[in-house]
Amino acid sequence: xxxxxxxxxxxxxxxxxxxxxxxxxxxxxxxxxxxxxxxxxxxxxxxxxxxxxxxxxxxxxxxxxxxxxxxxxxxxxxxxxxxxxxxxxxxxxxxxxxxxxxxxxxxxxxxxxxxxxxxxxxxxxxxxxxxxxxxxxxxxxxxxxxxxxxxxxxxxxxxxxxxxxxxxxxxxxxxxxxxxxxxxxxxxxxxxxxxxxxxxxxxxxxxxxxxxxxxxxxxxxxxxxxxxxxxxxxxxxxxxxxxxxxxxxxxxxxxxxxxxxxxxxxxxxxxxxxxxxxxxxxxxxxxxxxxxxxxxxxxxxxxxxxxxxxxxxxxxxxxxxxxxxxxxxxxxxxxxxxxxxxxxxxxxxxxxxxxxxxxxxxxxxxxxxxxxxxxxxxxxxxxxxxxxxxxxxxxxxxxxxxxxxxxxxxxxxxxxxxxxxxxxxxxxxxxx
Numbered sequence: 001x002x003x004x005x006x007x008x009x010x011x012x013x014x015x016x017x018x019x020x021x022x023x024x025x026x027x028x029x030x031x032x033x034x035x036x037x038x039x040x041x042x043x044x045x046x047x048x049x050x051x052x053x054x055x056x057x058x059x060x061x062x063x064x065x066x067x068x069x070x071x072x073x074x075x076x077x078x079x080x081x082x083x084x085x086x087x088x089x090x091x092x093x094x095x096x097x098x099x100x101x102x103x104x105x106x107x108x109x110x111x112x113x114x115x116x117x118x119x120x121x122x123x124x125x126x127x128x129x130x131x132x133x134x135x136x137x138x139x140x141x142x143x144x145x146x147x148x149x150x151x152x153x154x155x156x157x158x159x160x161x162x163x164x165x166x167x168x169x170x171x172x173x174x175x176x177x178x179x180x181x182x183x184x185x186x187x188x189x190x191x192x193x194x195x196x197x198x199x200x201x202x203x204x205x206x207x208x209x210x211x212x213x214x215x216x217x218x219x220x221x222x223x224x225x226x227x228x229x230x231x232x233x234x235x236x237x238x239x240x241x242x243x244x245x246x247x248x249x250x251x252x253x254x255x256x257x258x259x260x261x262x263x264x265x266x267x268x269x270x271x272x273x274x275x276x277x278x279x280x281x282x283x284x285x286x287x288x289x290x291x292x293x294x295x296x297x298x299x300x301x302x303x304x305x306x307x308x309x310x311x312x313x314x315x316x317x318x319x320x321x322x323x324x325x326x327x328x329x330x331x332x333x334x335x336x337x338x339x340x341x342x343x344x345x346x347x348x349x350x351x352x353x354x355x356x357x358x359x360x361x362x363x364x365x366x367x368x369x370x371x372x373x374x375x376x377x378x379x380x381x382x383x384x385x386x387x388x389x390x391x392x393x394x395x396x397x398x399x400x401x402x403x404x405x406x407x408x409x410x411x412x413x414x415x416x417x418x419x420x421x422x423x424x425x426x427x428x429x430x431x432x
Contacts, residue, residue, distance in 0.1 A: 182258050
């Protein structure tokens with residue numbers, strides 16, 4: 001309800017004919033629409049060829065972003081065409097007097113953001129551009145000051161804690177797993193079962209309809225040798241776009257395991273990275289973070305993902321020695337229920353944040369852009385890497401409560417206020 005009220009106020013703040021355009025830049029898809037709406041108007045594939053080459057899984061691709069962005073002239077041309085497509089083909093509006101809001105994550109190549117800004121300012125004459133961080137935006141859809149955002153995207157999963165509206169910089173963690181690896185696993189399984197090469201869109205459709213993530217108990221039982229043979233024998237035949245596709249139950253359940261690899265063998269695991277992020281946080285905020293997990297990104301919409309994540313975290317807390325200091329959090333793992341679909345959660349958060357006050361520091365006007373010699377600074381990455389002098393003076397964290405009832409949130413808050421009182425209280429969270 002809070003989010004809906006804030007979005008309905010957008011006309012009063014910006015004017016009904018000057019509502020900003022929100023563009024959420026993703027590796028695979030971009031979400032675009034006007035501020036104040038409850039969902040983006042369009043979800044489109046990222047047509048910039050640099051991204052399209054990386055997104056393609058038809059053949060192994062180990063090219064880095066730096067290598068693909070070597071030809072800045074070609075990339076700038078692709079970005080300008082992409083901006084034109086957004087404004088005139090999809091939104092069908094004149095960009096004059098229309099502010100733009102660009103949403104990007106810590107892992108987005110900033111050269112793309114810089115070139116998009118240059119195209120909007122120099123070619124389409126937008127009055128201003130606001131820069132929002134997708135790692136934080138999902139929090140605004142819950143109207144809570146603290147939360148732990150898990151952004152499971154196409155290539156990577158990023159973890160970031162927010163306490164009382166302040167980013168906990170030490171908590172940022174990224175692991176190399178996402179929808180790309182789920183699709184790549186499914187693609188290999190389908191090819192092994194005799195299916196022809198399938199387009200990316202068809203693979204995504206199959207994952208959305210049929211893929212499931214097993215529980216830990218199901219995994220231990222299903223992946224026994226005799227049961228694997230049975231699962232491979234059980235096959236499904238479907239007709240998609242005139243193509244007959246036959247795949248086994250084994251392919252259906254195996255693709256989701258790409259997100260939860262064996263940490264003992266140094267495989268990427270979303271739950272393991274999440275707990276590493278919790279371990280980096282100050283002790284006083286760990287409980288509020290692990291009990292308010294926010295899932296964002298289309299990968300989290302795979303059936304069974306949420307349940308498996310909680311099970312993996314509980315299992316790792318009880319078995320891994322590196323997490324022995326936070327074992328007391330084992331019974332406090334909780335994921336907040338989503339009010340909006342996870343794949344558009346960042347976009348909706350931007351729609352809410354854009355209507356709040358005191359967002360001027362996130363805005364770059366055209367006059368400032370020209371004054372800075374057409375240069376856009378990556379302020380969020382600078383904040384993440386900046387040192388905080390108060391944090392340096394903070395030598396020892398307060399002792400964690402050893403006896404705490406799970407149901408007594410009020411008792412926990414009283415204890416924390418006692419532990420965090422005094423001169424060290426203001427230096428626990430590293431404030432940007």
